Each structure stands twice: as C-alpha cells, then as structure tokens.
Amino acid sequence: MRITHSYIALLILLFSCFHSSLKAQDTNKKITIVLAAIHHQRLDYGAQKLKLALQQVGYVVTIQQNTQAISGNAIFVGLLNDPVIKKALVKRYPDSVKFPGKEGFIINSVNDVTIVAGADNSGALYGCLELAARVKGAHDLAAKLEITDQPEMVLRGTCIGVQKPALLPGRGTYEYPYTPENFPWFYDKALWLRYLDSLAENRMNSLYLWSGHPFASLVKVKEYPYAVEVDDATFKKNEEIYRFLASEADKRGIWLIQGFYNIIVSKPFAEKNNLKTQDRNRHIVPIIADYTRKSIAAFVQKYPNVGLLITLGEAMEGVGQDDIDWFTKTIIPGVKDGLKALGRTDEPPIVLRAHDTDAPEVMKYAKPLYKNLYTEAKYNGEALTTYEPHGPWADLHRKLSSIGTVQIENVHIMANLEPFRYGSADFIQKCVQAMHHIYGANGLHLYPQASYWDWPYTADNTGGQRLLQMDRDWIWYKAWSRYAWNSNRGRDGEITYWAGQLAARYGCNETHGKDILAAYEQSGEIAPELLRRFGITDGNRQTMTLGMLMSQLVNPEKYGLFTLLYNSEGPVGEMMSEYAEKEWKHQPHIGETPVKVIDSVIMQGRKAVEAIDRASAQITKDKAEFGRLKNDIYCYNALANSYAYKAKAALWVLRYKYSDNIADLEKALPELQTSLDYFKQLVNLTKDTYLYANSMQTKQRKIPVGGNDAKMKTWVELLPVYQKELDNFKRNIDSVKSPQAAAKKAIRIALTNGQTVIKTKGIQVYKLSNGQQVFSDTTVVVKNVAAELQNLQAFKLVKADQLKNGSSLSFTNAKPVKVLVGFFNEKDAKYLPEPQLETDASANDYGQADVKIANAIQVEGLPPVNVHTYSFKAGTNTLTLGKGACLILGIVNDDAYIPVYDAGLSNMGNIKDLRWLFN
Structure with missing residues (x-):
C-alpha cells in the first residue's frame, strides 16, 4: 500500500x-x-x-x-x-x-x-x-x-436459502428461478444492508446463497441462449442486485459464495433437449456437461470474486465415478475457462460439500487440478444434537480435515429446533470446541436457527407484520460467531457477558439477565437430547417439535431409521429397543440411556420455566418479544414432558415385546394419556402464536406424518392423530384380553396384477412364489414370500447389469398403478440402497420413501427383502433405479390396499412388529 x-x-x-x-x-x-x-x-x-x-x-x-x-x-x-x-x-x-x-x-x-x-x-x-x-x-x-x-476459524459464515417452503408448479426440488415473484426480498437493498451489517458486526466473513441452478437466472450462455429462465427485465434486475450484493459484501470483508446442486439444468434447457431438469439415476450426458461447464465459465467471468459451493449429490447417483468426473471434468474446467477469458490466474475458492458423495476420493483427483479448495460437511446432520460427536461421521470429518485443505462445519437446517427460539450459549460454545478438537475443522457455515425455507421471516404469528429472522434470532447468530472467532472463553466470563447482553436487551438487571440465560440454556438441552435418543433421523423429513407416533418410538427401523443419528451424532448410549432388551435380559447399560434423557428433559423444562418466570416481572424493554420468548420456554417444557411420558409408555410396550404380558401394556396406558395431556398444553401455547412448525412443507416431510400440500404443520392438526393413537391403543389392549385374541389372525388378501403393457424388450417374468429364480444370471431362488405378494407377476432382471448400470422398466398403463420394488435389507454397495431423503431429495417423488411390507421375502443366501411402492399416473412410464441389486416384484393398481407391517421373514432376532397396537 x-x-x-x-x-x-x-x-x-x-x-x-x-x-x-x-x-x-x-x-x-x-x-x-x-x-x-x-x-x-x-x-x-x-x-x-x-x-x-x-x-x-x-x-x-x-x-x-x-x-x-x-x-x-x-x-x-x-x-x-x-x-x-x-x-x-x-x-x-x-x-x-x-x-x-x-x-x-x-x-x-x-x-x-x-x-x-x-x-x-x-x-x-x-x-x-x-x-x-x-x-x-x-x-x-x-x-x-x-x-x-485474531480469529480462530478461517471461514465464518451464514447462509440464505434462495428457496421456498413448497415446490413451484411443474418443478422439482431446489428449482427456484431468481424472480421478484418468487423472492421479493432478494431485491430489497435496505434489507440486504441490514443483514450484511449484522454479519460484519459479528465478524462473519462469508455468506452462502443456496440454490439448485442459479446460473439460468444470472448469466447467458452464447451457445444456449434459450436456457435462461427469466425475462430480460428480471435478468437486468438480477445483474444489478447481484453486483450490489457482491460489492457491499466485500466492503464488509464478506466473501459471497454461490451454491448449486448437481446435476440440475434449467427448465427451458431441459424442455428444448427433451430431458428432465434433474434425474438422480441419469449418468453424465455430454450436452448437459457442456451446458453446465459453459454456465460456470460465464458466471466466473461475470463474477470472478464470488466463490462456489458444490453439492455433488441428491441430483446425481451419489458415491461413484460420475462424481469425480463431474467435478474434475466439468466444474473445475468451467471455472478455469472463465478465468482464462478474463486473463486471470488467481483462483476463486471452491467449496466441496461432503454430502452424498465420497468427498475424500473426489478431492484426491481435484487437488492436482485446482489449489483453492475447501471441504464442508454437516456438523450434526440436519439438526443440532451434540457437542460429543463420535463414530463414522466423526471419522469422515477428521479425514477431510487431514487432507491439507480447510474443513468447514455446516450447522445445517436445525430440523429439531424449529420453530422455537434457541440461545444456549454454553451448548453452542461446546459445539464449536468440538469442531476444533474432535473434527479438526477450522470453518463455520451457519444456517438460520429456524424457518430456513421461509427466509427472511420467522414462523411467529404476530397478527401483523412478520418478524425477521435476523431480529428474532440475534442471539443464535451472535453466539456462533462469537465462538467461531474464539471458542476458548472462560465460562464465568461468558455468563457475565451474556447476562449483560440480555439485561440490556430486555431492560433488567444482570441477575435477571442470568435468569434469562439460564432459561435459554436449560431449554437448549431439550431438543438435542430428545432427537438423539428417540428420533428417526437427523434430517428435515422429521419435524421433532410436532412429536412422534408411538409406532415410531417402538419400531423406528420401520420408518427409515437413520443410523448415523445413534452411532455418531450424540454421546455413546442406547436406543429405546437396546435399553428394553438389556432390561429384559438384566444386562448392564452403557452411556446415555432413554431413562436418563426422560429424567433430564423433565428437569430441564421445569428449570427453564422457573428461570424465565423469575425474570418476567423485571422486564422494562421489548416486552412483546420477551413474552414470545417466555412462551417458547413454556413450549419447550410441554414438549419435553410430552416426549418423556410417551417414551415411558414406549418402554412398557417394548417390554411387552419380550414378556407377552398384557399388564405391561396396561402400565403404558396412563403414561400415554399424560403425554397427550402435555401435547394439548403445547397446542394451546402455539395455536395463536405460530403459523407452522416446519418450514419445509412438501411431501419430503414424513415424521411424525406426511406433510404433503403444506398440511400437518401445526400442533392443532396433529392433536387428532395422537388422540386416535391413544384410542386405538385402548381398543387393542381390550382385544388382546378377549378370549378369541390368541387364535385371531389378520386376514391377508393377495394382491392381483394391474393391467399394463410392458415396453422393455426381452425382460423375463416369473410368478412370485417359493422356489422361483429371481435373477436371470444367478441360481438363487425364493425361500418364502408374504401372503399378499404370492403369485404376482415379477420381473427377472440381470443382476450383473443391475450392478453396472442400474435397473429400468418401461410400461404403459391405462389406470394409475404402483410398482412393487424389493430392497435387500443390508447396507452393501452390491445392493440398491432403500430410498433415503437425507441424501436424495427425490426419494419420495413416487411415494417410495416408506417401507410397506418389511421382511416380506426370503431369498436363498441373500438378506431379507423390504417392499417399497412407486406410484405412476396413467400413460407410458419408466421406472428408473440406481446401481445395485434389487427385485421388481410386480405392478398392481394404485388403489390396491397394501398393508404396512413386518412379515417377519428374516433370520434376525426379535423383530416383532408392534405397530398394530396403535392402528
């Protein structure tokens, strides 16, 4: 200078x-x-x-x-x-x-x-x-x-999703063009300046914009002029606001990073070339690779100081050679093409997400080609669960941290926190320390605390102008940024600091500021503990604050149990089923048990309420917001108790799995009633104060119930579900007591073939029954099959071809149909994995996410088979599946009744299906 x-x-x-x-x-x-x-x-x-x-x-x-x-x-x-x-x-x-x-x-x-x-x-x-x-x-x-x-972390950033709670008509997941109609806030310069000022005040140095395919809203590619998704006037607005944003961010020391998913193309491009905008099972197509490379080059040429965040997953096959080729032969060359056009040699940073891809393997091939690389992975999945991560997920983070580039920790979605306020400084500080000491990471990428899909608004129902996330959740941003700068601050000093911050905000003395902090920190343990010990998944397909069904607590494996939640994203401990089995067998328990969490969350809820009540009378500033915070603390208390008593009931039901003693079911009944009473409290606390619980309001939301068409997003809507669950349980206990119960068996009605014309040439068919060969190139045969599936017309596929290329079946149907697909119940690269919404946003596009009949078929020498169904409208259709062995078991009419249960055709231990007790 x-x-x-x-x-x-x-x-x-x-x-x-x-x-x-x-x-x-x-x-x-x-x-x-x-x-x-x-x-x-x-x-x-x-x-x-x-x-x-x-x-x-x-x-x-x-x-x-x-x-x-x-x-x-x-x-x-x-x-x-x-x-x-x-x-x-x-x-x-x-x-x-x-x-x-x-x-x-x-x-x-x-x-x-x-x-x-x-x-x-x-x-x-x-x-x-x-x-x-x-x-x-x-x-x-x-x-x-x-x-x-000076800061400890090299990168400290937040993100904004340029996305919406619901899908746009005719579009897939993440497909949202940048337009004033879709995102009016995107063009609000005053709002941007407020937000950027808040980032600078918190010493954040990066801002990520998340989108599926932003290029068609921001650049024009000479060879593909038809690919642009917005009109000329909007395109000019986008250019102007994007340059403004990049410039204002740089003024505040903030690096702007544009994220995108792969492989997604613009809708006009797809329609022009008779392609889908995204297809997880589609391999790399030359015209798509060329379009994407040229789009990236045009973007880099236009915005050379903007970084790129790459997701090699969800819209690609997942782990595989395509990921490596796409990153090294399309994305990196596209960036280099843009730099070459500018005559520049300095490389803008590229961040590779370790999501649905083998990031260490991809980086091995990318590092020789490009130097300014970073990696990123979700800290606790799509939730906040622990500051004691371990297991295979911790191993991945450590591996990424050791390859010679900076590893960034992504605090992602917070599906278990929304919509309530969260401000546990102690929990957050320990998480950042874990990022350093357990993961070896040195960067933070922070999501909004709640309502990611509804930016910039919160879910609060204020009866008027909606609250902004940056205002309501100030303590969330301030705490994470404070500890990203320096995580090694003494606890006593931090209590004083935060008490002072809260006292100043609410106009009370430091003593009552400490009370507010105590309420935040006591309530701040509840959601993490509940999810890591009772949940189905860390993903946003579960909205934890809406509760869970008893069947999900007692048979979580039937709902796509995401095992990383238990083997990585919490302290060492036991699942409900493990605890019940050890209790029955009088075996010692290990680590954090369900009973410990039950006791813990009840105590934390009570202490949080006591603390917020102590401060209430002394508040002199921003009383309206304090009232909303107080209500949230009461919500956490009701939530904690509702879960705790439901978990107590579930433990009695799980004991019945071993004892066959009706008395165990009867002991569960009052616990379940108490749980429902607390849930009613939660309904009353939220019915006038919240617009919704979950901001992702699509069919991807599955737990506790499906969230199609923005339904089942409030506690009022869930109350009849839980009331019916209790009523069913009472009725089924009575039926077990009846003299006829022991002899009674459910009537299983065999499914019949739907009317279809198969278009796939050369495919063999067979009648699904014992002794039938299931693959045309192996000799393995069916040993046993559930009654519903007997004699369906199944399709005999070539296993070797499945492993190399995946599976497909084309057909024409005059009426809507379901295709029954059998997945081998074992995690191994040779088997097609079951649909998993945590890594594949399209995993429920055909209603295929849930297991319909578990352990439905036994095949000689192979794992048991779970049946999922794929629904298709009338017309000519193609079922396309990824690489790995699976079974296509038949096609039935879409309105055919398929019971949801466990057929028990497995060599595993006690897998008794208890869901019937609540249906």
Whole structure:
C-alpha cells in the first residue's frame, strides 16, 4: 500500500508530541479518525461505524485523509505493514510486539492517540468494530487500551436459502428461478444492508446463497441462449442486485459464495433437449456437461470474486465415478475457462460439500487440478444434537480435515429446533470446541436457527407484520460467531457477558439477565437430547417439535431409521429397543440411556420455566418479544414432558415385546394419556402464536406424518392423530384380553396384477412364489414370500447389469398403478440402497420413501427383502433405479390396499412388529 509523505509526517508529529494542546480541548470531545490517502473500502466502512459509535456518546468526529489541523483526540486506522504504524507500535511495545495473523488487529491507545492496525484490510475493519463496541459499552473512549486479537476459524459464515417452503408448479426440488415473484426480498437493498451489517458486526466473513441452478437466472450462455429462465427485465434486475450484493459484501470483508446442486439444468434447457431438469439415476450426458461447464465459465467471468459451493449429490447417483468426473471434468474446467477469458490466474475458492458423495476420493483427483479448495460437511446432520460427536461421521470429518485443505462445519437446517427460539450459549460454545478438537475443522457455515425455507421471516404469528429472522434470532447468530472467532472463553466470563447482553436487551438487571440465560440454556438441552435418543433421523423429513407416533418410538427401523443419528451424532448410549432388551435380559447399560434423557428433559423444562418466570416481572424493554420468548420456554417444557411420558409408555410396550404380558401394556396406558395431556398444553401455547412448525412443507416431510400440500404443520392438526393413537391403543389392549385374541389372525388378501403393457424388450417374468429364480444370471431362488405378494407377476432382471448400470422398466398403463420394488435389507454397495431423503431429495417423488411390507421375502443366501411402492399416473412410464441389486416384484393398481407391517421373514432376532397396537 502506498503511503503519502504527508501521512507519514502527520503520524510522526502526533506520535512524538506531548499532546498538551489536545488535552486542553478534551472538554470539547473532538476526535479525528485518520486514514491513509489510498486505502481499501473496508477501512472506510470500519471508520464510519467507529464514527457513529463515538457520536452516540457525545464526540464530535471528523474522518480525514490529509494533514489539515487536527483538533482533539486522534485515531489512526491502517495496516500493520504500514512502515510508520509498525514503527510506532514497536516503540509502544519496547519489549516485544507480536503481530496478529490473518484478519487480526491491534488497538493501542496512549496520550489521546489511538492506533487501530489490521494484519489486512479485514483486520483493520474488525479493529474499528471492536473499538466501536468498547465505546458503546463504556459510553466513552478509553484513555488507555492494549488489545491484540485474531480469529480462530478461517471461514465464518451464514447462509440464505434462495428457496421456498413448497415446490413451484411443474418443478422439482431446489428449482427456484431468481424472480421478484418468487423472492421479493432478494431485491430489497435496505434489507440486504441490514443483514450484511449484522454479519460484519459479528465478524462473519462469508455468506452462502443456496440454490439448485442459479446460473439460468444470472448469466447467458452464447451457445444456449434459450436456457435462461427469466425475462430480460428480471435478468437486468438480477445483474444489478447481484453486483450490489457482491460489492457491499466485500466492503464488509464478506466473501459471497454461490451454491448449486448437481446435476440440475434449467427448465427451458431441459424442455428444448427433451430431458428432465434433474434425474438422480441419469449418468453424465455430454450436452448437459457442456451446458453446465459453459454456465460456470460465464458466471466466473461475470463474477470472478464470488466463490462456489458444490453439492455433488441428491441430483446425481451419489458415491461413484460420475462424481469425480463431474467435478474434475466439468466444474473445475468451467471455472478455469472463465478465468482464462478474463486473463486471470488467481483462483476463486471452491467449496466441496461432503454430502452424498465420497468427498475424500473426489478431492484426491481435484487437488492436482485446482489449489483453492475447501471441504464442508454437516456438523450434526440436519439438526443440532451434540457437542460429543463420535463414530463414522466423526471419522469422515477428521479425514477431510487431514487432507491439507480447510474443513468447514455446516450447522445445517436445525430440523429439531424449529420453530422455537434457541440461545444456549454454553451448548453452542461446546459445539464449536468440538469442531476444533474432535473434527479438526477450522470453518463455520451457519444456517438460520429456524424457518430456513421461509427466509427472511420467522414462523411467529404476530397478527401483523412478520418478524425477521435476523431480529428474532440475534442471539443464535451472535453466539456462533462469537465462538467461531474464539471458542476458548472462560465460562464465568461468558455468563457475565451474556447476562449483560440480555439485561440490556430486555431492560433488567444482570441477575435477571442470568435468569434469562439460564432459561435459554436449560431449554437448549431439550431438543438435542430428545432427537438423539428417540428420533428417526437427523434430517428435515422429521419435524421433532410436532412429536412422534408411538409406532415410531417402538419400531423406528420401520420408518427409515437413520443410523448415523445413534452411532455418531450424540454421546455413546442406547436406543429405546437396546435399553428394553438389556432390561429384559438384566444386562448392564452403557452411556446415555432413554431413562436418563426422560429424567433430564423433565428437569430441564421445569428449570427453564422457573428461570424465565423469575425474570418476567423485571422486564422494562421489548416486552412483546420477551413474552414470545417466555412462551417458547413454556413450549419447550410441554414438549419435553410430552416426549418423556410417551417414551415411558414406549418402554412398557417394548417390554411387552419380550414378556407377552398384557399388564405391561396396561402400565403404558396412563403414561400415554399424560403425554397427550402435555401435547394439548403445547397446542394451546402455539395455536395463536405460530403459523407452522416446519418450514419445509412438501411431501419430503414424513415424521411424525406426511406433510404433503403444506398440511400437518401445526400442533392443532396433529392433536387428532395422537388422540386416535391413544384410542386405538385402548381398543387393542381390550382385544388382546378377549378370549378369541390368541387364535385371531389378520386376514391377508393377495394382491392381483394391474393391467399394463410392458415396453422393455426381452425382460423375463416369473410368478412370485417359493422356489422361483429371481435373477436371470444367478441360481438363487425364493425361500418364502408374504401372503399378499404370492403369485404376482415379477420381473427377472440381470443382476450383473443391475450392478453396472442400474435397473429400468418401461410400461404403459391405462389406470394409475404402483410398482412393487424389493430392497435387500443390508447396507452393501452390491445392493440398491432403500430410498433415503437425507441424501436424495427425490426419494419420495413416487411415494417410495416408506417401507410397506418389511421382511416380506426370503431369498436363498441373500438378506431379507423390504417392499417399497412407486406410484405412476396413467400413460407410458419408466421406472428408473440406481446401481445395485434389487427385485421388481410386480405392478398392481394404485388403489390396491397394501398393508404396512413386518412379515417377519428374516433370520434376525426379535423383530416383532408392534405397530398394530396403535392402528
């Protein structure tokens, strides 16, 4: 940086004088902020924020870049590599001066002259913001200051989803063009400035925009002019707002990062070329690769300082060679093409998500091609569950952290927290420490605390103007950013800090500020503990605050149990089924048990309510928001008790699995009634205060019940479901007691073949029954089959071809039909995995996500088979499945009744299906 002679002379004069003339004018509280003649806009921004803080406490402030007379105190803002600033600091620290690293700063005040010196432009900005915060806190500029600071994490960022709660008509998941109709907030410059200011205040240095395929809204590709998804007027608006956003972000030291999913193309492009916009089972197509590469090149050429966040999953096959080829032969070359067109050699950063891909393997091939690479993985999946991660998920993070690039931790979705407020500083601090010490990571990518799909609004029902997430959830952003900067802050000091923040916000004393903090921290343990010990998944297909069905608690494996939740995303402990089995067998328990969590959440709910009640009478500011916070604490208490008593009931039912003693079921009944009573409290607390629980309101939401068409998103809607569950349980207990119960067997009605014309040439068929060969190239045969499936016309596939290319079946049907697909119940690359919404957003597009008949078929020498169904409308259709062995068991009419149960055709242990008790 070039420094003018006049600037140097001015510095020397001020650093060597006795300042007697300045002291004489102290009463006027005049102060001058001095910048070098040539400086980055981040220093302008920092100086303006510092000026505002000083003015608010009574100073008369001038910002100047020349040698005109200075009247009053002086603050010099610059860089540590400025020779004069460096010399002055060495003089002020005669023993030694340790200059901070990247984004760090030094603040030094002596004799009315303050130096704010950054290791770089961002460091100088943060130094100004730190000094401004201290001025606000002390209501004056301290006479003497010696501060040196720098961040621990290299990247500290938040994200905004340019997405919506529901799918757009005729479009797939993540497909949302940037238009004023879809996202009016995207064009609101004042809103952007408020948000960017909040990021800068929290010293966040990155902002991720999440989208499926943003390029068709932002760039035009010469070879594919028809691919643009917006009209010319909107395109110009997009160009203008995007440049504005990138520039304003840079002014605040924030790196803008555009995310996109692969492989998704624009709708006009797909229609022109007779393709789907996305198809998980489609391999790389040359025209799609060319279009994507040229789109990326055009984007980099237009916005060279914007980074890219890459998802090689959900809309691709998942782990496989296609991922490596797509990243190394399409994405990276596209970036390089854009740079070449600009004549630049500096590489914009690329962040690779470890989502539904083998990221370490992809990086092995990518690193020789491109240097400025980062990796990213979800911290606790799509939830917040623990600061004690372990198991295979921790192993992946450690592996990514060890390959020589920075690993970023993505605190993602928070499906178990929405919609209630969350502000446990203690839990958050421990999570960031775990990111460093357990995962070895050095970056943070933070999602909104709730309502990600509904940005910028919260789910609160205020009866008028909706609340903004950045306002309501201020403590969420402030806590994560505070500990991303420095996670090693002493607990006592943090209690004092947060008590002060809360006291200032709500107009109470520090004692009651501590009470509010206690309410946040007690309630902040409830959702993580409940999900990690009782949940089905960490994914957003489960809305935990809406509760769970008893059948999901006692037979979670029937609902697509996501095992990482239990083997990685919590402290070592036991599932409900493990606990019940050990109790029955009188075996010792290990770690965190369901009973411990039951007791814990009941206590935490009570303590949280007691703490918030203590503070209530002392609130003098923002009473409306405090009232909403208090209501949320009461909601957490009701939620904790509803879950706890339902879990108690489930443990009695699981005992019945071994005892066959009706008394165990009868003991569950009052616990289930108590659970429902607490859920009714939750209904009353939320019916007028919340618009919804879950912000993702599509058919991907499955737990506790399906969320199709934005239904079943409130507690009022779920209450009849839980009431019916209780009524059914009472009735089924009575039926078990009846004399006929022991002899009674459910009548199983065999399914019949639907009317279809098979279009796939050469495919063999067979009658599904014992002794039938299931693959045309192996000799394995059916050993046993559920009664419903007997004699269906099944399709004999070539197993070797399934492993290499996947499976497909084309047919024409005059009426809607279901295709029955059998998945081998074992996690192995040779078997097609069952649909999993955690990694495949399209995994319920055909209603295929749930197991219909578990353990329905035994095949000689192979794992048991679970049956899923794929629904198709009338017409000519193709079922396309990924790589791996599976069975296509038949086609039935769409209205055919298929019972949901476990046929028990397995060699596994006690897999007794208890769901019937609640149906």
